[in-house]
Amino acid sequence: MKDILEAWLAEDLGKGDFTTEAVIPNSYCNALINGGPGTLSGIVLVNKLLSKMNVTFSTNFTDGDEILDNDLIYELGGHAHDIMKIERLSLNILSHFSGIASLTAKLVKLTQKINPNVVILATRKTIPGIREFSKEAVVHGGGMTHRLRLDDAILIKDNHLKLSSSIAEAVRKSKEIHPNLTIEVEADTIVQALEITKSKADRVMLDNFSPKEVSEAVSKIRQISDIEIEVSGGINSTNIASYAPYADFISMSSLTMSAPPVDFSLHVI
DSSP states (O other), rough: HHHHHHHHHHHHHHHOOOHHHHHHHHOOEEEEEEEEEEOOOOHHHHHHHHHHHOEEOOOOOOTTTOOOOTEEEEEEEEEEHHHHHHHHHHHHHHHHHHHHHHHHHHHHHHHHHHHHOOEEEEEEEEOTOOOHHHHHHHHHHTOSSSSSTTTTTTEEOHHHTTTTSSSSHHHHHHHHOOOOOOOEEEEESHHHHHHHHHOOOOEEEEOOOOOOHHHHHHHTTTTTTTEEEEESSSOOOOTHHHHTTTEEEESHHHHHSSOOOEEEEEEEE
């Protein structure tokens, strides 16, 4: 985290905050950060950033907290040049990661009214360099991660199957080489989903199925096994309710790739 914050600061500062250095004296001042509404994420990061820049702070919030419109998040104190240096970076962190947490929280609440056992998952579709924090923001919103990295689980997808002799053989080899990892296989059709179920994989992913197709597939799968069922592909806030009754897991790339930001602002007082 220390190295990442230093890199982010260097990216923003360049050779220095020329405007602040030219316009205002480096005297002591106080400032406030307000924001919302939404679910907070990025507090731990901002706390470390403020401490690194010798800016004192007070906050009553932690990651995962719900905030109202224009809630007072931070009271700050420090030299003016230091506060100006961290203004945009602090707000960007809070805005982006709280956006992810807020969208996740919205979808978790929506789906759990329909199916209390369904789990919302984030995929590996994340902006490079901030995956860990993006996935953590999903957790702050009540979701979970799918795979953080490629070594977290076995996920056999369409391209793997095109280069494999069969689904059963792909699952068998995976169990043999990585007996302690969850083995999931992606299905493009109901026929394929049933073949995956019979292969003794741990989880079947119904990819780009319509709600009607998911309903039909789940009905047939449950006649064979209690295998975990995940749905993915093309799922968003407008159609997720149609998938919620049938799935153990719903994975969505939109959580980390297109969540709208939460508004935050910093004002000197």
